Amino acid sequence: MSAPEKPITPLAAPVGSVWGVGEERAKLLARLEIFTVEDLLLHQPRRYENRRKFLAIRDLKLDEPATVRGKIVVAGTKRFKKGTRAMFECVFDDGTARLHCRWWQAQPWMPDWYAVNREFLIFGKLDDDKKPRTFTHPETELVEPGDDEFIHVNRIVPIHPLTEGLTARVMRSLVWRALEKFEGQIAEPMFNLHAGRPLTPSLSPAGGEGARRAGEGAAVATERRAEDCAPYPNLPTRANSVRMIHFPEELADVEVARQRLALDEFVALQFQIQSRRKKFEALSKALPCAGDNRLIKPFLGTLGFKLTAAQSSVLKEIRADMGGAHPMRRLLQGDVGSGKTAVAACSALMALESGFNVALMAPTEILAEQHFRNFSKWFEPLGVKVELQTGSRKTSNIQLPGGHASRITHHGPLFIGTHALLTGGFDLPKLGLVIIDEQHKFGVAQRETLVRKGNYPHLLVMTATPIPRTLGLTLYGDLDVSVIDEMPGGRGAIKTFVRRTDKLPKVFDFIREKISAGRQAYIVYPRVEVVDTDKDIKAVTKEFENVQKALAGFKIGLLHGRIKAADKEKTMADFRANKIQALVATSLIEVGVDVPNATAMLIENAEHFGLAQLHQLRGRIGRGAHESFCILISDAANEAAQARLKILEQTNDGFKIAEEDLKLRGPGELLGQEQSGEMKLRFGNLATDLNLIRRARELAKLQLDFPPGGVS
Ligand code: ADP
Numbered sequence: 001m002s003a004p005e006k007p008i009t010p011l012a013a014p015v016g017s018v019w020g021v022g023e024e025r026a027k028l029l030a031r032l033e034i035f036t037v038e039d040l041l042l043h044q045p046r047r048y049e050n051r052r053k054f055l056a057i058r059d060l061k062l063d064e065p066a067t068v069r070g071k072i073v074v075a076g077t078k079r080f081k082k083g084t085r086a087m088f089e090c091v092f093d094d095g096t097a098r099l100h101c102r103w104w105q106a107q108p109w110m111p112d113w114y115a116v117n118r119e120f121l122i123f124g125k126l127d128d129d130k131k132p133r134t135f136t137h138p139e140t141e142l143v144e145p146g147d148d149e150f151i152h153v154n155r156i157v158p159i160h161p162l163t164e165g166l167t168a169r170v171m172r173s174l175v176w177r178a179l180e181k182f183e184g185q186i187a188e189p190m191f192n193l194h195a196g197r198p199l200t201p202s203l204s205p206a207g208g209e210g211a212r213r214a215g216e217g218a219a220v221a222t223e224r225r226a227e228d229c230a231p232y233p234n235l236p237t238r239a240n241s242v243r244m245i246h247f248p249e250e251l252a253d254v255e256v257a258r259q260r261l262a263l264d265e266f267v268a269l270q271f272q273i274q275s276r277r278k279k280f281e282a283l284s285k286a287l288p289c290a291g292d293n294r295l296i297k298p299f300l301g302t303l304g305f306k307l308t309a310a311q312s313s314v315l316k317e318i319r320a321d322m323g324g325a326h327p328m329r330r331l332l333q334g335d336v337g338s339g340k341t342a343v344a345a346c347s348a349l350m351a352l353e354s355g356f357n358v359a360l361m362a363p364t365e366i367l368a369e370q371h372f373r374n375f376s377k378w379f380e381p382l383g384v385k386v387e388l389q390t391g392s393r394k395t396s397n398i399q400l401p402g403g404h405a406s407r408i409t410h411h412g413p414l415f416i417g418t419h420a421l422l423t424g425g426f427d428l429p430k431l432g433l434v435i436i437d438e439q440h441k442f443g444v445a446q447r448e449t450l451v452r453k454g455n456y457p458h459l460l461v462m463t464a465t466p467i468p469r470t471l472g473l474t475l476y477g478d479l480d481v482s483v484i485d486e487m488p489g490g491r492g493a494i495k496t497f498v499r500r501t502d503k504l505p506k507v508f509d510f511i512r513e514k515i516s517a518g519r520q521a522y523i524v525y526p527r528v529e530v531v532d533t534d535k536d537i538k539a540v541t542k543e544f545e546n547v548q549k550a551l552a553g554f555k556i557g558l559l560h561g562r563i564k565a566a567d568k569e570k571t572m573a574d575f576r577a578n579k580i581q582a583l584v585a586t587s588l589i590e591v592g593v594d595v596p597n598a599t600a601m602l603i604e605n606a607e608h609f610g611l612a613q614l615h616q617l618r619g620r621i622g623r624g625a626h627e628s629f630c631i632l633i634s635d636a637a638n639e640a641a642q643a644r645l646k647i648l649e650q651t652n653d654g655f656k657i658a659e660e661d662l663k664l665r666g667p668g669e670l671l672g673q674e675q676s677g678e679m680k681l682r683f684g685n686l687a688t689d690l691n692l693i694r695r696a697r698e699l700a701k702l703q704l705d706f707p708p709g710g711v712s
């Protein structure tokens with residue numbers, strides 16, 4: 001995200017204005033992205049050490065990292081491998097016992113630094129329970145008698161992220177000095193952020209109320225709380241928080257301070273999101289697109305199923321939006337297979353009935369073509385023109401069953417495409433509605449580009465990656481949200497199993513059995529080609545042959561990103577027609593592909609996929625009446641990786657899975673790199689800070705509704 005315009009403050013001064021930062025150190029700090037005083041003040045410690053009391057070396061326990069304090073009694077470099085390698089070792093004594101410390105790569109500076117009689121603080125973990133007690137590659141800090149003792153010992157001290165040439169001690173001193181000089185300048189950020197005008201401390205009466213409500217649940221940890229600042233009852237001031245995050249009195253203070261600083265971040269973000277939305281509503285007038293049912297009625301008649309209650313109620317919301325005063329900005333969430341396409345179709349028909357055109361954008365060509373096929377079949381009998389525009393082709397020579405293409409059309413067109421709709425310079429006249437399918441693959445910027453193409457068309461974004469609430473409120477905070485929380489009936493269950501590679505022959509027997517019974521299968525690998533550096537990760541091009549052998553007698557297809565569009569299309573058509581019984585593919589098929597007869601899915605090297613992604617992949621099966629089976633193969637030795645996969649055995653609930661994924665892998669995995677870049681937070685944690693985000697939303701709204709100096 002781009003930072004909101006900040007008022008000019010002394011904190012924006014270059015970090016060189018902190019005593020002790022010269023040109024050299026400024027360069028080192030720049031490596032840590034510390035350029036200004038503020039960057040330094042907000043450089044969050046990665047851990048803390050309680051140096052009020054040190055553990056005796058004698059009392060060190062296995063598997064319990066600890067800090068001890070000792071003097072060097074012996075030190076030296078040992079050469080080995082015929083003198084080509086050197087290890088540095090020194091022995092510390094604290095009066096209770098001795099501790100050996102070693103570094104496998106001796107550095108030239110070590111003998112001077114780790115000199116006999118010098119005193120160090122040493123943080124590390126015992127290698128094993130053998131004698132002598134040994135730390136390998138511990139973190140150490142020289143104790144310099146007298147000098148700044150009150151910063152570095154006898155207290156809880158921060159250990160900051162460092163870079164080569166910058167020690168923990170130096171970094172701590174710099175932060176300390178920055179605090180001494182600038183703490184008084186750390187202002188409460190309740191600014192009117194866009195104008196940089198400071199807010200009167202009392203805010204509005206409603207402000208106190210809203211903030212108090214939102215402040216429930218914050219734990220009381222220190223008496224500093226008494227200095228509550230007006231907008232944030234129960235939380236320390238920003239200045240106090242910055243000090244507490246570096247030099248807490250108690251470890252519990254750290255979390256309180258983090259929450260306060262995270263709240264500031266979230267408020268700024270929410271303010272940005274909400275003012276964007278507000279500005280948008282002020283600027284734009286909605287096109288009347290609610291329709292009159294004249295196409296939807298016959299469409300629903302031929303669809304072959306009845307909409308679920310959830311689908312119908314979402315459509316009601318959409319219709320209200322499209323007949324409203326402001327253009328619709330709606331996010332439609334629904335787990336894989338919940339029937340979002342039918343909702344998209346009905347929404348499109350509303351706009352088409354109203355005399356506008358519609359654009360539908362999908363993240364892959366395969367999906368765009370699948371949509372083209374379905375929508376042509378559904379819409380052309382109604383007299384709606386459907387056009388495909390992807391990177392590799394415009395409305396194509398794709399053979400449509402029944403040859404509807406020749407019919408006379410009265411409505412549309414409905415344009416269907418990939419990103420190319422954005423970038424291909426296509427003319428999309430009279431756009432009433434833009435639908436983006438599988439939104440999680442697009443960034444906010446892309447979403448905006450497409451929408452700006454029209455005269456503020458309505459926007460419906462659909463995502464099958466259920467989005468944890470935290471992300472929903474931040475990344476999609478400017479959108480209204482609808483959820484399809486019900487699956488169409490008549491679906492077979494999906495069973496999921498995690499297995500090791502040695503079970504593969506049995507798994508293939510099982511798949512062969514399913515195919516013999518008339519079903520079809522997906523077989524998924526992480527890579528297109530085997531990479532030398534990681535031979536253990538299987539690739540489709542190589543495994544294709546093995547699968548052909550394992551399933552001899554059946555026709556096997558191959559699908560990955562480097563195959564030509566026309567060939568991909570042919571393969572998909574054959575798979576749909578069951579001319580191909582098993583499809584060997586990359587995660588390319590993750591989104592949207594809909595072949596109800598496919599009931600088995602085998603995913604190898606499953607540990608290489610995110611949970612949400614595996615859930616998406618699994619969503620390709622379980623679409624018909626037959627029972628489906630998803631088998632995840634993984635030899636990951638790592639217990640956490642196995643436990644992660646087990647989650648998929650236990651639940652089919654996309655929301656639960658997305659929450660787990662967010663906790664385990666952070667937002668990047670769920671959002672894609674592009675989007676997670678928009679969400680850089682220093683203190684906020686998108687996996688856990690739902691309450692703070694909710695609170696920030698209220699506070700931002702208050703700032704918008706009661707701008708400083710405005711309404712009282
Ligand atoms: P997704 O939400 O993952 O995009 P789709 O729109 O592809 O799901 O729908 C999955 C399957 O469910 C499709 O084959 C579709 O025809 C079918 N479907 C959708 N809505 C219903 C319904 N109300 N009743 C029965 N089947 C439905």
Ligand code: MG
Nearest residue numbers: 340341437592
């Ligand atoms: Mg879909």
